[in-house]
Amino acid sequence: MAEGVLSPGVNLEAFSQAIAAIQALRSSVTRVFDCLKDGMRNKETLEGREKGFVAAFQESLHSVSRDLGELERLSNLVGKPSENHPLHNSGLLSLDPVQDKTPLYSQLLQAYKWSNKLQYHAGLASGLLNQQSLKRSANQMGVSAKRRPKAQPTTLVLPPQYVDDVINRIDRMFPEMSIQLSRPNGTSAMLLVTLGKVLKVIVVMRSLFIDRTIVKGYSENVYTEDGKLDIWSKSNYQVFQKVTDHATTALLHYQLPQMPDVVVRSFMTWLRSYIKLFQAPCQRCGKFLQDGLPPTWRDFRTLEAFHDTCRQ
């Protein structure tokens, strides 16, 4: 990856030639102006003076056009090294001369390679695990995998349109749940999910992977002062802080690297069970409250309500 920029053997030569050509061009241009400034001097006859001036002027103009032609030829050789670089603008980091102090670029490359490798291994592992179907629910996954045998090669680079479609379909699936999609920072989508009059959830996505979720109360403010979604501050209420923790656990539970849309759908189905957050008693102890909190846990498979300490 780095070779294109770091060791352009031929290009470096062309570079130095081009610089020399620029210098030549500048000096010849200077000569043109010098000649104009000096004017018709030091000649006995008027005719001789005119002739000499025109000849000198013509010659210097010729040399300008010659130098310019040379520079254009060289500039084609130099090419455009940074634009078609795979890492786009981050490739420019490699131009930093003080590599020892800021080894950002090499670290970046390492991280990129590492993440690619991780993605690849995760894909292999999930393929193997699916064959070994340990879970009862894995049968269902097998069916859907057969129906759609072509898995997405790398799920990090799905087109935004596809993400929009998946989210829209989920939005239509659950009438009591409204999903608002926005992209305030480039291609990554952010969802504001409003569940009945119970809670609001901010979901930060990277492509179709859910990176982070925050659960807040229905009456709580989810925007910052400048009108953007507030993805950092937590809820003021203990019950929603607890639900946020459980939602993060759910993100780790629902993993299926080859079919990210299924993951998002399962997560939303699970989230929807919170519509009865304040109405459902615990399935184990039969009570509503424990330590002042309602049953905040929802079983991943059955979606039944439990208190955090009753769920084992």
Added chain:
Amino acid sequence: MGVTCVAQVPVAEGKSVQQTVELLTRKLELLGAEKQGTFCVDCETYHTAASTISSQGQTGKLMYVMHNSEYPLSCFGLFENGPCLIADANFDILMVKLKGFFQNAKANKIESRGTRYQYCDFLVKVGTVTMGPSARGISVEVEYCPCVVANDCWNLLMEFMQSFMGNHTPGIPSVFGTKHDSTYSPGDTMVQYMELFNKIRKQQQVPVAGIR
């Protein structure tokens, strides 16, 4: 702002109002509730002036102007069984200007003062209801802050109230019945306080210890 239930707790047999309040607050503190300052809800009664009744041939209606320390910038104007108006705090001054239509029955001023407790997402306010110089009863307000739909969390609220009020836990407040799935508002809390104060006013002559 969440869903609130306001209830009256009878004075315990052989105890004074103050002692019963202490019993309640001690139970709350044992539960793990934390003290968070004080609160006050007051209510002034206005009669429709005699001149307007005769000219329009209507029966005199009582109007209540209430304040709640939880909403210090607001003032609540209520009719019995009627609309609840939420106004800015200087509504009081407007009422003085309307002397010709509404007359303040100063002797009827009633208020509840006490301590504010927080337990998890619950707010509990135990107050002594006083009318003039005498203590008339005890009010308990329980608010479940995260929820905005009254009927969603009534069972949960009741279970919490049972944990410290025992068999004095109230039934479902009448304002909950009319709300269905709509959002609960501070005005609904004031209606409950108004009903509680009216109930306590009617008990005037009864000896305090016998109230249930």
